[in-house]
Amino acid sequence: MNALARWVRHGRSLVFFAGVVLLLTAGHRLGPSSCGAAPLETGVKVVPASAAATNPLYTGNREPLLPSPLIKLPIGSIQPKGWLRHQLELEAKGMTGRLEEVSRWCKFEGNAWADPQGQGHSGWEELPYWLKGYGDLGYVLDDPAIIKNARKWIDAVLASQEADGWFGPRANKTGLKGKPDLWPHMVMCNVLQSFYGFTGDERVLPFLTKYFKWLNTQPGENFGAGYWPRIRFGDNIETIYWLYNRTGESWLLDLARRIHENMENWTSGVHNWHNVNLAQGFREPGVYYVQGKEERFLRAAENNYETIMRLYGQFPGGGFAGDENCRPGYTDPRQGFETCGIVEFMHSFEMLTRISGNPLWADRCEEMAFNSLPAALTPDLKALHYLTCPNQVQLDKENKSPGVQNEGTMFSYSPFEVYRCCQHNVSHGWPYYAEELWLATGDRGLCASLYAANEVNAKVGTGTSLKVAEETDYPFGDTVTLRVSAAQPVRFPLYLRIPRWCGKASVKLNGQSVRVAAKPLSYVVLEREWKDGDTVSLRLPMQVSVKKWEKNHNAVSVDYGPLSFSLKIGERWSRYGGTEAWPELEVFPTTPWNYGLVLSEKNAAKSFKVVKKPGMLTVQPFTPDGAPIELRAQAKRIPEWRQDSLGLVGKLQPSPVRSDQPVETVTLIPMGAARLRLSMFPVIGQGEVVGEWKQENIRQEN
Numbered sequence: 101m102n103a104l105a106r107w108v109r110h111g112r113s114l115v116f117f118a119g120v121v122l123l124l125t126a127g128h129r130l131g132p133s134s135c136g137a138a139p140l141e142t143g144v145k146v147v148p149a150s151a152a153a154t155n156p157l158y159t160g161n162r163e164p165l166l167p168s169p170l171i172k173l174p175i176g177s178i179q180p181k182g183w184l185r186h187q188l189e190l191e192a193k194g195m196t197g198r199l200e201e202v203s204r205w206c207k208f209e210g211n212a213w214a215d216p217q218g219q220g221h222s223g224w225e226e227l228p229y230w231l232k233g234y235g236d237l238g239y240v241l242d243d244p245a246i247i248k249n250a251r252k253w254i255d256a257v258l259a260s261q262e263a264d265g266w267f268g269p270r271a272n273k274t275g276l277k278g279k280p281d282l283w284p285h286m287v288m289c290n291v292l293q294s295f296y297g298f299t300g301d302e303r304v305l306p307f308l309t310k311y312f313k314w315l316n317t318q319p320g321e322n323f324g325a326g327y328w329p330r331i332r333f334g335d336n337i338e339t340i341y342w343l344y345n346r347t348g349e350s351w352l353l354d355l356a357r358r359i360h361e362n363m364e365n366w367t368s369g370v371h372n373w374h375n376v377n378l379a380q381g382f383r384e385p386g387v388y389y390v391q392g393k394e395e396r397f398l399r400a401a402e403n404n405y406e407t408i409m410r411l412y413g414q415f416p417g418g419g420f421a422g423d424e425n426c427r428p429g430y431t432d433p434r435q436g437f438e439t440c441g442i443v444e445f446m447h448s449f450e451m452l453t454r455i456s457g458n459p460l461w462a463d464r465c466e467e468m469a470f471n472s473l474p475a476a477l478t479p480d481l482k483a484l485h486y487l488t489c490p491n492q493v494q495l496d497k498e499n500k501s502p503g504v505q506n507e508g509t510m511f512s513y514s515p516f517e518v519y520r521c522c523q524h525n526v527s528h529g530w531p532y533y534a535e536e537l538w539l540a541t542g543d544r545g546l547c548a549s550l551y552a553a554n555e556v557n558a559k560v561g562t563g564t565s566l567k568v569a570e571e572t573d574y575p576f577g578d579t580v581t582l583r584v585s586a587a588q589p590v591r592f593p594l595y596l597r598i599p600r601w602c603g604k605a606s607v608k609l610n611g612q613s614v615r616v617a618a619k620p621l622s623y624v625v626l627e628r629e630w631k632d633g634d635t636v637s638l639r640l641p642m643q644v645s646v647k648k649w650e651k652n653h654n655a656v657s658v659d660y661g662p663l664s665f666s667l668k669i670g671e672r673w674s675r676y677g678g679t680e681a682w683p684e685l686e687v688f689p690t691t692p693w694n695y696g697l698v699l700s701e702k703n704a705a706k707s708f709k710v711v712k713k714p715g716m717l718t719v720q721p722f723t724p725d726g727a728p729i730e731l732r733a734q735a736k737r738i739p740e741w742r743q744d745s746l747g748l749v750g751k752l753q754p755s756p757v758r759s760d761q762p763v764e765t766v767t768l769i770p771m772g773a774a775r776l777r778l779s780m781f782p783v784i785g786q787g788e789v790v791g792e793w794k795q796e797n798i799r800q801e802n
């Protein structure tokens with residue numbers, strides 16, 4: 101049975117799988133008959149529920165692994181355009197593209213990752229973290245200079261293998277009290293997977309095979325050793341399946357099983373509360389599901405996600421309160437989410453989208469990508485900070501501990517080693533995202549999984565190559581236009597993801613409306629004979645919605661489609677260190693932030709006016725002035741709500757709350773554009789049941 105169909109079938113019996121299928125009203129004739137187009141498939145069968153459909157056009161899962169409902173296209177198949185391309189170009193010109201200038205871990209000279217005998221400096225996670233995204237950045241932009249420079253490193257890694265299969269830094273081989281520290285190699289495996297995906301270089305598969313043969317000689321206890329490897333070994337399981345799908349060597353599956361059985365037990369729940377461990381570790385049972393084949397594994401990944409978010413993710417933006425570790429009692433939106441966590445969470449969601457075929461994971465990926473990742477970096481992508489918080493009204497360099505767990509500078513922007521792990525690991529956020537816009541489907545079709553402007557070249561149906569140009573300003577626009585270019589007509593299913601927030605999606609084919617049951621959290625599937633010039637127009641109308649967060653004192657957040665909104669706060673940027681070329685920057689508020697919203701009692705969403713800026717999208721929409729959409733709202737200041745003695749925004753207090761201040765009209769901008777941000781608002785109330793804001797711990801005046 102096709103795995104997507106299996107998911108759909110099982111989805112009906114699983115509460116957490118809200119996803120559904122499709123689509124066409126039986127008997128409805130589709131497409132303009134005058135142009136001779138074959139009619140769309142009618143009826144409710146569009147995701148094939150029959151025998152093991154696998155897609156021979158791309159490398160999906162090989163038996164006995166469960167078939168892949170959605171398969172990653174070879175890197176380079178998708179050319180990002182629009183705002184996403186601009187993020188990648190800024191990344192290339194910014195910190196990631198030039199990290200060798202500022203990071204001592206990325207100095208080639210004497211680097212243990214570049215030495216044939218694995219001797220030298222910087223042999224831990226930093227270099228692979230950076231190279232993982234840096235190489236992919238070159239591939240998705242088709243940037244010859246980056247590709248060439250990444251290859252210099254990769255060639256050196258490939259030349260470093262010992263007779264027994266170990267490669268790279270020799271110190272890691274005995275890095276844990278004489279036992280191997282296996283974590284940095286997990287990241288380098290990702291580097292090599294992408295390199296192979298882009299180049300097909302014939303050295304990669306034998307190299308990885310030899311390494312995993314060495315790993316296979318290790319006793320099971322070594323897979324449960326060390327703090328980082330034990331928790332993150334699911335990363336290697338994914339690589340092992342990737343390799344197995346390309347070589348068919350069955351001992352690899354025994355190795356994957358042994359790793360699963362000896363590493364941290366993520367199937368039984370969450371046992372470690374470190375931010376990045378959570379963001380990448382929680383998915384492990386979902387990854388193992390394709391081998392374990394029991395629904396409980398896939399469900400465990402969902403359960404882990406829900407456990408984390410129920411306890412610590414009670415605010416908008418897609419992240420959770422884990423400013424190093426999650427801490428009981430520290431669940432206010434002023435808590436932070438590490439930049440490594442942002443990109444690892446996105447990577448997890450991308451993987452789980454493909455494994456499960458469940459569009460909910462793609463929704464979650466967009467949530468992080470639009471609302472959290474941009475604000476983790478300066479608008480020019482030349483610096484980042486460690487912690488991004490939904491409520492974060494001042495980004496100074498001073499210590500915020502114990503308000504946030506980590507001591508030292510955490511909020512201001514820097515390109516330097518003060519944010520050592522994130523500085524390198526942030527590299528893969530946007531490149532990986534761009535690689536996942538389109539996916540091949542198990543039934544030889546194509547799936548528009550994440551929406552952004554791009555052009556994709558892919559093989560479909562019986563193997564015909566075609567091109568689809570996707571034009572859209574999404575998430576700043578609600579229309580996605582797909583133009584098909586094909587040398588000859590070809591029949592295949594085209595899957596379009598309908599996000600969870602969209603109740604009124606509509607589809608046009610060659611200008612004519614198609615009657616589809618486009619329910620939230622589903623795929624619309626258009627199966628027909630496609631020909632050159634066919635055009636699909638998908639509309640995803642967005643509406644304002646207001647969410648009340650009971651677990652955070654009944655504060656509210658405001659969404660418009662996939663975008664969450666923050667108060668627009670005036671910014672004063674101030675350099676405190678670094679160089680002219682690589683400044684370190686603090687950001688201070690120049691306008692008040694301590695507002696509660698005045699909401700319509702009958703319909704809170706009606707309290708907001710949507711203002712769309714006319715004309716072309718700005719190249720960098722993730723800035724206060726470049727944001728293409730604003731909301732206007734009524735608000736009152738709460739004078740007692742101030743920054744605490746650490747400079748952190750005061751914690752939320754129960755809503756509704758009284759304010760005797762005048763009503764003002766305030767502007768809200770997308771969270772991703774707001775580096776100074778207030779995204780969780782108290783609600784202003786009237787009458788006897790309304791509380792008073794209690795002043796506490798004041799140092800600074802607003």
Ligand SMILES: [Zn+2]
Nearest residue numbers: 438440521522
């Ligand atoms: Zn980090």
